[in-house]
Amino acid sequence: MFQKKLLAGVLLATSLVTGMGTVSAHAASDYYTTNPKIIRTKKTVVYYRDAARTHRAQTVKKNHYAKITQLVTVKGHAPALKTNTGKYLTANKAFVAKTAGYQNPQKYYQVHNTQIKPYGKVGYTVKRNYEGIKTWKIMRRLGTANGYNKYNQATYNAVKAFQRRHGLKVTGNVNEKTWVKLGFSKSSFKSIDSYVAPLGAHAWNGRSAHIEAMIHQAYKYLGKPYLVGSSSKPIYGTDCSGLAMQALYAGGIDPAPISAIHHAYPGNEWNSRNLWASKKFQHVAYRNRQRGDLVFYYQPGTHTIWHVAIYLGHNKVIESWPPRIMVQPIKNGQRSDVAGIARVFH
Structure with a gap:
């Protein structure tokens, strides 16, 4: 009898580790009974290829996001959630939580999950000193x-x-x-004027997907010319902050009133300074830089911000610097005075 109880305890512990289990193993109230739409994992969870969760597909860690298309119940098994990728995971509330989707802390720029419309009037008349x-x-x-x-x-x-x-x-x-x-x-x-990079990540994607969307957009401009005051379609060039703004849009960040539309207005070629001054980015130590962070540079001999690049990792950045958009070392002979690092996604 004691051995049977011990075995039952081991089986229950195993089910808790992986999010497996049967209806009888847990109370029905422990599970979602309707589709939560978007979930965040609260701990490491196993994805399965089938609703009965007998064939493992992969393991995902805590704070993984997923879009749920259906709540599924297979006879003799606990409820499961079917994702938009066709895989299944537990519907147990101890492992997954309903959420509105990935988001930055409130004091930072909020992540948009609908197409961003930049601040400003489209169709401006071009005048002296415009770029x-x-x-x-x-x-x-x-x-x-x-x-x-x-x-x-x-x-x-x-x-x-x-x-x-x-x-x-x-x-x-x-x-x-x-x-x-x-x-x-x-x-x-x-x-x-009106071009804005399409969103490359959604509410059910996590931090990494938003960073990759940002970087993917920047790479669309690779090899295009450095053009001051420019932030438009990838068929054209940009300047440094113009590149950063379109990358931010793709990741779901709108730094308004800093705007791609107004970037051509006199003085707005220095939107790198406005981005640096924004309190809605978290500034982190240089040694803590991560892929997807913005790298800001001082003009040599001054404390004036004059350049911004996007950090790729491994001490590389993608940037617009005369004569073109390119991938370069984080420090080189043209600009090496790093003012600081701004974190976009948390």
Whole structure:
């Protein structure tokens, strides 16, 4: 009799370790009775290939997130949860918890699970000292490109001359009418401004997936030219903070009022400084840097922020630095004065 009780105790302990068990082994109230939609694991849990949970697939650790498509009950077995990947895990509340999804602590930037719409007005008129992709296109079209896409006096004069020749109101500024007359599509006047990287991770994905979504977006720009004040589609280039902002959008972070739309406005090429100054990132010690962190740099000899890159791990970053977007060592001959590290995801 004693041996039977001991064996039963061992079997129950085993079921608790893996999240296995039968209805009789645990009270029905210990299990979800309706689909929790999204769960977070509270401890190490086994994924199975079948609802009866007899064929192991993999083990997932604490704080793993999953989307649940169905609550399944197989006769003689405890309730199971079917994930959107087709695998099954326990519905035992001791192992999994219903959640709204992965999220940062409240004092930091919150992780968005719907498409981000950046702050600002789409379809801005391009004027003197504006930068960005529209300025870059205008200067190339009018022959005033000089390697630095800033709407300078020469471009202003060239626009006025173009407007006179084509019967347009002579302002020196490029509104939608002048833009179209220059030969660009009407739709691009707004689509260049409004581009925002699509979300690459969802509420049922955890921290690692959000970091990888951010880095994956940055890699879409690899090899494209460094273009000051630019933060638009991957077919174009960006500058350093323009790259960081689109990567943040892909990971579900909106650093408003810092915005890809306003990035072309005069002075906004230094959004690296605004990102560094934000109190909604956690600043961590250089020695504690992790993949997905933002790396900020001082201008040599000063304490002025002038650059930001995305840390990849193994002392490498992806960055936009003249002449192009590239992967580089975290410190090199062009910039090595690291101001600090900002953590995006917690």
